[in-house]
Amino acid sequence: MxxxxxxxxxxxxxxxxxxxxxxxxxxxxxPSPLNLTLSRQHANPKEVVRHFQRKLNSSLSRRELYSTRQEAQTSTCLTGNPTDDCWRCGSDWRTNRQRLADCGIGFGQSALGGKGGRIYVVTDSSDTDPANPKPGTLRYGVILDEPLWITFSADMTIRLKHELMMNSYKTIDGRGANIHITGNGCITIQYVSNIIIHNVHVHHCKPSGNTNIRSSPTHVGYRGRSDGDGISIFGASNIWIDHCSLSYCTDGLIDAIMGSTGITVSNNYFSHHDEVMLLGHDDKYLPDSTMQITIAFNLFGEALVQRMPRCRRGYIHVVNNDFTSWEMYAIGGSANPTINSQGNRYIAPTNPDAKEVTKRVDTDESQWANWNWRSEGDVMVNGAFFVPSGAGVSAQYSKASSVDPKSAALVDQLTMNAGVIGGPRDSGGGGGSYPGFSGGSSASATTYSGSNGSGGGNSDYFGFIFSSDAPPTAPLSTASxxxxxxxxxxxxxxxxxxxxxxxxxxxxxxx
Structure with missing residues (x-):
């Protein structure tokens, strides 16, 4: 040779x-979980708003078209809510959970979650070792380096020992079971992307930390003390939180800070809390200027005080929510955020000094007069009023405080299923009091008693039938x-x- x-x-x-x-x-x-929020900012936020409106109008028109038909009268879909009608009206939604990932709206509509990945079923509610989680637990699933669609084998209460660190491309899907996430730290979405959290209760979350916590199969890191948020979004993008019920946490129910963007918070029920939602880390933190968040179809319920949300910088679209009460204010902000309020219902408290929806936090009027805060088509009840600002404020916006409340029926329809699907609410009897926790609701009603265990096959829950899910085709393996x-x-x-x-x-x- x-x-x-x-x-x-x-x-x-x-x-x-x-x-x-x-x-x-x-x-x-x-796809890489690397978070580059600057490159993921939508170049034209107004177009996202118009896209949202087109989808909403389409769903409402479809409902109107079929409203006289027998199938519409008995259907659990056709509510006019575009996210719900998207996945609940399909003939195969019970066996195709991942259809949900195609139903996002607003700035978080690109959140893939675990779409395309396999189904991971949580069978073990324990959380004994956050540095070395056991297979079958929720913590084990959320840290894996692959897309996963996470479901639950049975009703369960997951009492976290420390904050739950999520990896990219995960969906937590509580449909078909009554899932409560509580305890120390609760859910942390930090420097990751493409997360969907759907249909779970998050409550009684407390600060914890100063310990090692695993965030991926190959990384265990020391974590300082957490704030006690229900869901903490930190430097993350493409996030969708939908149909969750949140209450009784030490800090915020949902906080999005440190350059987080591409987020939708929709169809949730908030209750029994002081500082509900913080959007933006600090007035001087410039990366939060890229923040773009949609807040839609949520019900802000009993015993809420303020921050629904409280915004720093960024572009916040608040649309078709029902604010049933507040003690201080509903929407606040500083550092010149853009706030676009459309089609919400604001019901002011009886306190004559708390009728204003808006609050410019620690800022003189000479500074906030040019901030772009708009109200369009909002319904003001019981003396509520929205103070707009910004160049070109017109009569259209100044009249927002006197809109006839006859259109409130639309908000009722769009938020009728807010929170965990079929779950009780305080105003409807229950849901605010949990056994083993202090600070329950004053409402007299049945209380949740979660069970832990395993199950399978079909289950009937809240009037819906959920069938077992076969995992989708696995990606090409390394050996192949x-x-x-x-x-x-x-x-x-x-x-x-x-x-x-x-x-x-x-x-x-x-x-």
Whole structure:
């Protein structure tokens, strides 16, 4: 064999072993969880608002079209709510949970969650070791380096030992079971992307930390003391929180800070809390200027004080929510956020000094007069009034405080299923008091008593039938990639040794 042929073979073997080593230790390939919030800011937020309005009008028109038909009168869908009608009206939604990922609206509509990944079923409600979680637990599922659609085998209360650190491309889907997440730290979404949290109760969350917590299969890090938020979003993007019930947490129910963007908070029920929602880290933190958040179809219920939300910088679209009460104010802000309020109902408290919906926090009017705060089509009840601001404030906005409340029926319809689907609310009897927790609701009603265990097959819950889900086709495994690559390299070895002048080897080595 000539020296040139030996060199060709040696070069091919080097390439082969490089690919073998590289692919052996490489996990299945998924989109990178790297969070680059600056590049993910929508260039035209007004277009997102118009897109939202088009989807809403389409759902409302569809409901109107079928309102006289028998199937519409008995259907659990056709509410006019575009997110709900999207997944609940399909014939296959019970066996295709991942359809939900196509139903997002607003700035968080691109959140994929675990779409395309396998189904992971939580069968164990324990959380004994946050640094080394057990398979079958929620913590084990949310840290894995792959898209997962996480469901639950039965009703359960998950009492977290420390904050639950989520990895990218995960959906927590509580449909079909009564799921309560509580305890220390609760849910943290930090420096990740593409998260969907759907249909779970989050409550009684307390500060914790100063310990090691695992955030991925390969990383355990020391965490300082958490704030006790229900859901903390920190430097994250493409997040959708939908149909959750949140209450009784130490700090915020939902906080989004440190450059987080591309977020939708929809169809949730908030109650029994002081500082409900903080959007923006600090007045001087410029990366929060990229923040874009949609708050839609939520019911702000009993015993809320303020921050629904409280905004710093960014663009916040508050649309078709029902604010049933507050003690201080509903929407506040500082550092010149843009607030676009459309089609909400604001019901002021009896306190004559708390009728104003808006509050510019620690800012003189000479500073906030040019902030872009708009109210359009909002319904003001019991003396509520919205103080608009910004260049070009017109009569259209100044009249927002005197809109006839006859259109309130639309808000009723759009928020009728806010919170955990079918779950009780305080105003409807229950839901605000949980056994084993202090600070329950004054309403007399049945209280939740969650059970832990395993189950399977079909279950009937809240009038819906949920069937078992087969996992979708798995991505191409590392072993398969290695086998395929080996076959290709073998063919190249054979053809390369017969190639005169070593031209093929040269081409491969210069790729």
């Amino acid at each position: 000539s020296l040139r042929s030996c060199s060709i073979i040696a070069a091919h073997f080097c390439i082969f072993f490089f690919f073998f080593f590289f692919l052996t230790f490489l996990p299945p390939v998924y 990639i290695i086998l395929l690559s080996s076959l290709i390299i073998s063919v190249l070895l054979f053809t390369g040794t017969t190639n005169q002048g070593g031209q093929l080897s040269l081409q491969l080595l210069t790729l």
